[in-house]
Amino acid sequence: MIGRPSTEPWNTALSHQEYLTYIQAKTGKSPADFRALAEKKGFTAKGRLAAGMKAGAIVKWLKEDFQLGHGHAMAIYALLKGARNEDSP
Numbered sequence: 415m416i417g418r419p420s421t422e423p424w425n426t427a428l429s430h431q432e433y434l435t436y437i438q439a440k441t442g443k444s445p446a447d448f449r450a451l452a453e454k455k456g457f458t459a460k461g462r463l464a465a466g467m468k469a470g471a472i473v474k475w476l477k478e479d480f481q482l483g484h485g486h487a488m489a490i491y492a493l494l495k496g497a498r499n500e501d502s503p
Contacts, residue, residue, distance in 0.1 A: 430489060430492070430498045434493070441480045472494065
């Protein structure tokens with residue numbers, strides 16, 4: 415499992431940045447790439463989620479096209495939604 419080193423076995427949660435680093439290593443796509451792809455697919459418009467867009471549609475796309483797990487797909491969703499960015503902990 416990719417995670418931060420810890421002496422406590424229960425402390426294995428990833429930071430948002432660690433999710434993005436893993437996603438880029440796996441897919442070769444940066445956060446900016448995912449923003450551009452989401453815009454082309456109509457999930458976002460002008461940097462914001464398109465009206466009525468739900469997480470489920472975006473997560474499904476990321477799982478199918480990039481083989482991301484649910485947590486990693488949700489990290490991209492949070493990025494697209496504006497809840498997180500590349501500098502978020």
